[in-house]
Amino acid sequence: MNSIDKIRIGISSCLLGNPVRFDGGHKRDRYITDTLGAYFEFVPVCPEIECGLPVPRESMRLVGSPESPRLIASKSGTDHTVRMLDWANRRVEELAGEDLCGFIFKSKSPSSGMERVKVYDRNNVPSNNGVGLFARVFMDRFPLLPVEEEGRLHDMILREHFIESVFVYRRWRRVVEDFTPHKLVSFHTGHKLLLRAHSETHYRALGRIAAQAGTLEPETLWGSYQEQLMACMRLKSTVKKHVNVLMHMVGYFKKYLSSDEKKELLEVIDRFKNYHVPLIVPVTLFNHYIRKYDEAYLRGQYYLNPHPIELKLRNHA
Secondary structure, three states: OOOOOOEEEEEEHHHHOOOOOOOOOOOOOHHHHHHHHHOEEEEEEOHHHHOOOOOOOOOEEEEEEOOEEEEEEOOOOOEOHHHHHHHHHHHHHHHOOOOOOOEEEOOOOOOOOOOOEEEEOOOOOEEEEEOOHHHHHHHHHOOOOOEEEOOHHHOHHHHHHHHHHHHHHHHHHHHHHOOOHHHHHHHHHHHHHHHHOOOHHHHHHHHHHHOOOOOOOHHHHHHHHHHHHHHHHHOOOOHHHHHHHHHHHHHHHOOOOOHHHHHHHHHHHHHHHOOOOOOHHHHHHHHHHHHHHOOHHHHOOHHHOOOOHHHOOOOOO
16 A cells, blocks of 8 residues: 555554653554554544643643542642643544544553553542543544554554454545545445444444435435444454354355355365464455455445454454
């Protein structure tokens, strides 16, 4: 992918190696910069620096109730809540024009942590159930946008889920930019199996919306579809869901496969079902048969190639 093709992603600035932390350090994540950087164009955000705080500075923490905490300097007790929230509300409106397709937050940060941030009560006892002030404002402003924390990206299942959601969201955004009912139907057709791997219920709801492409007003049509689409993508795929999709795909080859080929395909699916091989194994075999027998419908399914194979997201068992 060249720079024009790269997907724009918001990110906590320190994760790119920028020395913006309270102690003048950074938290560069090499998977993000070196691997995802080949496909993503990062839009860095540092809430502390951008709201006017210096480097170095006092460390801060969240104090009070998890639902509405205060951002307090650890030693001096200075309250930075209003400063941070005023800036955050302005910044998210600026980010609305950045064509972002996701955001990667710095975990545990009192400004940018997406979840499980420490919040200290009146007795100075912490609980891990807070959300960073900027992260909360951002997620409230962009509730459909895929978001994740850098620490969770080292979990292969969460990594695949986030990146797949980003690529789906980017493809959908391109539909909305020059929207026609026909483009929505085409998008839905190409994503049917991928949607089923996340939620059969949402897949059917999306199908009903797509079926109204000739009757609903365009804004109502794409708005309803977008809401259900991202709700679907928030639900994680499982081995059981994948097996259901793979078995559905077998039916497209019933006129083509020899008895040995069908037996091999079913054996590979069973091995995946029992966690003996990763998803890439049955998917690779399906892609082989799609090319061999020129199966047009499956060839157009993003389920088989939802993101660059170089990312190796389906190589984990």
